[in-house]
Amino acid sequence: MDIPSGFPATLWSFLSFLPFFILLFLLGIIKGAIFCPVVWLVITIGNSAVIFGLWPAHVIWTYVCVVRAKRLGPNLKAVLCIGLPVPLILWPLVGLTGSILVGLGYGLFTPLVATFEAIGEEHENKFVDCILKGTWSTVKGSFTVVRDVTDTCFHSYFSLMDDLREQPPKNGSPLDIKLLELPGSLLVGLLGVIVDVPMIVLIALWKSPYMLLKGWHRLVHDLIGREGPFMETVCVPFAGLAILLWPLVVIAAVLSAFVSSFFLGFYAAVVVYQESSIKLGLAYVVSALALFDEYANDFLYMREGSCFPRPKYRSQNMPLSGTLSRRYSLSKEGSNGKSGSISPGNEMPGPQRSKSLKKSIQEMKTMQMWDHLFESYERYGRNLVGDNIIKLSDIEEWNHTAKCKILSVGLPAYSILQNLLCSAKHDSAGFRFTDGTEITAMNRTGDRLFEWFFEPLMIIKEQIKAEQLEESEELYLSKLVLLSGFPDRMKAWQNGGIPPPDDVRRAELEALSRRLQGIAASISIMPTFRRRFQNVVRNLHPVAVESVSSSVHSQGSIAESNISEVGSKSRNRISRLFSQKSGGRKEHSSDMTMQERNRYNDEAV
Known part of the structure; x- marks a missing residue:
């Protein structure tokens, strides 16, 4: 418009x-x-x-x-x-x-x-x-x-x-821990809580009016000018709702700062224990205020730095984490004259006009990632159930106990592996599902829980690309992630996967399978996993029942044909024996005794 x-x-x-x-x-x-x-x-x-x-x-x-x-x-x-x-x-x-x-x-x-x-x-x-x-x-x-x-x-x-x-x-x-260092660690940790909690709350309260006014200014500007993500008519009501609810966002930010301040303050005990120095722990108590202040400035796109001192609290230099490290790298690029950098004190860059709010929300929803993941589980599960690799007994065991390893760990790990192989073959910059959906650093969600799984998966994808697996090795790895711990079923699954003759290569594949199973096991304890996975298992159950019934029907047809074939051969044999035994007699076969007939039948069989 x-x-x-x-x-x-x-x-x-x-x-x-x-x-x-x-x-x-x-x-x-x-x-x-x-x-x-x-x-x-x-x-x-x-x-x-x-x-x-x-x-x-x-x-x-x-x-x-x-x-x-x-x-x-x-x-x-x-x-x-x-x-x-x-x-x-x-x-x-x-x-x-x-x-x-x-x-x-x-x-x-x-x-x-x-x-x-x-x-x-x-x-x-x-x-x-x-x-x-x-x-x-x-x-x-x-x-x-x-x-x-x-x-x-x-x-x-x-x-x-x-x-x-x-x-x-x-x-x-x-x-284990060293008991002699616990009293000093706990004392400094309690001191960190006493000092850092009120100071961090004061910093959050001091910056909250700026966050409120800046947010309102940006939202009203986008609403009136129809700029940024609010340029579409269907998105305009969300702008008004965001303006009304923005004070609640500011209050939630202050409450989050209050809750996190306890962990930041008590982390001084960890520093004392790791560094074996009370002096460095006290230095962290002061430095934590500067770290939080710098993070708040970075979040609000204010000028870098802090009015609080930042003494060194590690015996060795530790890398900066997350947002601060990215901000410093961007500012460093800006000082070198590179384009696209964010210099200190600049305003937050505006959203792209070509991208609507609805599309942005869809790209950043964690639930969409879950939807694609569970659709992948069901798609590969149907194939495995149809091939009788996942059996009806596995599904019934999971329905009763929810502890079937092949379903709860093996199937998610197998699905993730297939998507990783697809990502590696297409040289994807992120995680590519086999249905074509791709998750990259540009459109992935900012949810911290998702980050815990996304980064390890990207590392495994790069390892798979570096290994340059052959087709037989990929199929063998698929066996490992699905049926590890069940050697008889691995041997029965003739999918073409052959373990490599090199012991080192085989150990690398086994290590990859263990990592994938570990990630799948971690995903399985997520709050919404069991409810969503139960729907997947419920959809797989009729497929398994149909597969079993068709298998029984085909086996019954084969057995029936074999029985009829054996029966016809037996009747022919009985006829030949009967004719041979009764050929020299003048009487008809009806004159033979019952004992002789039974003996002839036994010989024929």
């Missing part, structure tokens, strides 16, 4: 937008007020019942797994057993508080956002969609939230603790 130019056109665009936006906002608030109590009760009561009901089992099993963990040394076990009551007692309180807040937020804002989303959808009757959208779907979503919390507390937690209990120690020696 045409972007309004000039003050009269801009003013008219803004005034014509206000009634439209106010009506949508009031409708969303009314729907939220109606359904918020129901959603709040479902989430609060459901999550609280799960958390408090499983709390005794969590306490007992946590201590059992810590005591029996092979990777932990005796000193570390003793310290953990002493300190575990604190998080175990806080967990129900945190869970209850989080359930109350999530229930209120989900019940109020989901119908509100859904009302604005209905305007952008292509339906004939948008008025009805605005009224109905976000009503019953919000109630069903509240039950989904309770289901995910249940899966996390009942399946993911126990799987995580079982891994802790069963994993062997790295390098043959368990992880």
Whole structure:
């Protein structure tokens, strides 16, 4: 559409937008007020019942797994057993508080956002969609939230603790701590909490007005001028909603700073223990303030640096992390005169005009990544079930116990491997699904959980490209990731995969399979994994039943043909024997005794 130019056109665009936006906002608030109590009760009561009901089992099993963990040394076990009551007692309180807040937020804002989303959808009757959208779907979503919390507390937690209990120690020696350095570490850690928490909160409060005003300025500028991602008509209501909700974003940022300040402050204890120096731990307490201040300036695109001192708290130089390292590299490029850099103090670069907000949101949604991933699971699962590699007994075992390794770990690892092989063959810059969808550094989500899996997968992809696997080695690697631990089934699967004769090459493939299985096992403990994967298994079950029935039918046909063939041969043989035995007799065959007939039948058989 045409972007309004000039003050009269801009003013008219803004005034014509206000009634439209106010009506949508009031409708969303009314729907939220109606359904918020129901959603709040479902989430609060459901999550609280799960958390408090499983709390005794969590306490007992946590201590059992810590005591029996092979990777932990005796000193570390003793310290953990002493300190575990604190998080175990806080967990129900945190869970209850989080359930109350999530229930209120989900019940109020989901119908509100859904009302604005209905305007952008292509339906004939948008008025009805605005009224109905976000009503019953919000109630069903509240039950989904309770289901995910249940899966996390009942399946993911126990799987995580079982891994802790069963994993062997790295390098043959368990992880342990030095007890003599604990008092100094804990003392400096508590000092870091006392100093850093109030100072970090003050820094966040000091910068929050700037964040509020700058955000409002940018959003209003984009709204009035129809610039950036708000240039499309369907996206304009989201701009107004973002303007109204921006103070909540600022409040959430301050609360996040408050929560993270405890971890930043107590990290001084880790520095003291690692460096064996109380002096360096105290230096970190001061340096943490500068680090947070610089990160806040980087996030708000303010001038680099900090008014706080930043003493050296490591005996060796440590690489900068994440955003700060990228910011410093960009500023360094800017000082060298390279184009496309961001110099200190510059404003945040504007979004591309050619990209709509709807497209941007679709590119950055974590749920879309999950959708492609689970579609890949189902696609490869159908092929494997059809080839009788994944059996009906595996599916039934997972439905009863959810502990079938071939399904819960093997199938995701196999699917990820096929996508990595596709990415390597197409020389993709990121992670390419076999259906053509590609995730790169430009369109991937900024979710930290996704980053934990994306970077290791990119490393494995580069390793696969460097190895230059042959086809037989790729097929053998596919066997390993799917059926590792089941040698008989690996041998029965004749897919053309042959283990390489070189022992070093074989060990490299086995190491790759273990890493892929480890990533798949980590993905399987994610909160929404079991619910989504259960749908995949449910869709695979009729395919497995059909495969078994067709296999039984074909085997029955073969057996029936074999039996008929053997029967005809036996009848012919009996006839020949009968004619030979009775040929010299003058009487007919009817004169033979029953014993002679039975003897002839036995000889024929």
